[in-house]
Amino acid sequence: MSPYDSDPTDRLRADPVLAAAADGEDLAVDAALRPKLLDEFIGQERVREQLSVVLQAARKRGSTPDHVLLSGPPGLGKTTLSMIIAAELNAPIRITSGPAIQHAGDLAAILSSLTEGEVLFLDEIHRMSRPAEEMLYMAMEDFRVDVIVGKGPGATAIPLELPPFTLVGATTRAGLLPPPLRDRFGFTGHMEFYAPAELELVVHRSAALLDVEIDPVGAAEIAGRSRGTPRIANRLLRRVRDYAQVRHDGVITKEIAAQALRVYEVDERGLDRLDRAVLTALLKLFGGGPVGLSTLAVAVGEEAETVEEVAEPFLVREGLLARTPRGRIATAAAWRHLGLVPPV
Numbered sequence: 429m430s431p432y433d434s435d436p437t438d439r440l441r442a443d444p445v446l447a448a449a450a451d452g453e454d455l456a457v458d459a460a461l462r463p464k465l466l467d468e469f470i471g472q473e474r475v476r477e478q479l480s481v482v483l484q485a486a487r488k489r490g491s492t493p494d495h496v497l498l499s500g501p502p503g504l505g506k507t508t509l510s511m512i513i514a515a516e517l518n519a520p521i522r523i524t525s526g527p528a529i530q531h532a533g534d535l536a537a538i539l540s541s542l543t544e545g546e547v548l549f550l551d552e553i554h555r556m557s558r559p560a561e562e563m564l565y566m567a568m569e570d571f572r573v574d575v576i577v578g579k580g581p582g583a584t585a586i587p588l589e590l591p592p593f594t595l596v597g598a599t600t601r602a603g604l605l606p607p608p609l610r611d612r613f614g615f616t617g618h619m620e621f622y623a624p625a626e627l628e629l630v631v632h633r634s635a636a637l638l639d640v641e642i643d644p645v646g647a648a649e650i651a652g653r654s655r656g657t658p659r660i661a662n663r664l665l666r667r668v669r670d671y672a673q674v675r676h677d678g679v680i681t682k683e684i685a686a687q688a689l690r691v692y693e694v695d696e697r698g699l700d701r702l703d704r705a706v707l708t709a710l711l712k713l714f715g716g717g718p719v720g721l722s723t724l725a726v727a728v729g730e731e732a733e734t735v736e737e738v739a740e741p742f743l744v745r746e747g748l749l750a751r752t753p754r755g756r757i758a759t760a761a762a763w764r765h766l767g768l769v770p771p772v
């Protein structure tokens with residue numbers, strides 16, 4: 429079983445439009461579209477400015493920078509930024525993730541093989557095991573780990589010095605990090621959703637890299653449906669490019685973007701099939717609510733976690749759905765969005 433099996437956001441990855449890696453080609457393209465340096469990174473002004481000071485200061489001192497924590501929703505550029513950090517420091521990067529570290533020994537093996545100045549990227553750091561977390565505290569603070577040799581009463585701890593390294597942790601759930609771990613990061617960057625104008629820049633940049641011709645209104649059309657998320661903007665761009673190439677002459681205009689996204693069931697506001705199914709059930713079957721999460725999930729034939737973690741955050745953010753102690757309710761905007769009349 430893969431450590432990701434129980435993660436409801438897998439649904440997002442499995443969705444043909446939104447998936448992180450729909451196929452091999454998409455995977456390769458994803459890597460090709462990642463900005464490599466801080467200057468190429470669009471948006472996130474605050475994090476970018478803060479980070480650039482941290483990195484420049486470290487370079488000037490000729491030492492490793494403080495450990496960095498990047499937090500924020502999926503697809504906003506945490507992995508991209510971690511690679512940029514290594515590139516800006518001219519340092520090698522080692523990539524691993526919380527779920528891949530089951531035992532403290534796994535972490536000890538990684539830490540003890542780091543070279544001086546290396547960047548260790550720990551994705552989904554909130555999903556690391558407790559014993560590994562405790563080992564990490566010491567490694568972050570003192571650049572030291574205790575390797576336990578043997579079992580039971582005869583076990584001994586052998587201290588091991590580590591070369592100075594920079595930990596870059598990424599998490600979509602900063603709230604789940606134990607405070608002692610959170611406090612050991614010298615810098616935390618909170619990633620925000622992107623403004624439509626920033627996503628337009630992302631779309632133009634990616635289109636140029638993919639060698640696709642797109643007009644500014646076409647880019648705005650895609651950006652407007654991308655839920656403030658560059659990963660989704662890139663994905664929608666690729667699907668629209670396919671459509672433009674198969675059904676038209678390959679040039680992306682507003683009209684072609686709109687047609688293509690209708691085919692992929694992404695509406696003007698960026699709602700996909702699941703989002704619309706949830707809203708439709710809430711409105712048509714339950715009169716707008718309140719209705720319990722599990723009932724709503726059964727009505728759309730999905731797991732409760734999928735509805736809660738994949739569909740709802742965006743619906744809540746858009747002001748279409750509210751979570752109340754009595755259950756989920758639709759807002760007046762939800763009725764309007766689906767072209768229905770709210771009950772009086």
Ligand SMILES: Nc1ncnc2c1ncn2[C@@H]1O[C@H](COP(=O)(O)OP(=O)(O)OP(=O)(O)O)[C@@H](O)[C@H]1O
Pocket residue numbers: 458459461462463468469470471501502503504505506507508509598600630658659662
């Ligand atoms: N600021 C940006 N400018 C241009 N492209 C970006 C930017 N941020 C992210 N992207 C693009 O979006 C894609 C997703 O970014 P990334 O993988 O870094 O997100 P993430 O925050 O690590 O997501 P997850 O939480 O799912 O791991 C990347 O392939 C990259 O091309």
Ligand SMILES: [Mg+2]
Pocket residue numbers: 506507508551598
């Ligand atoms: Mg990532």
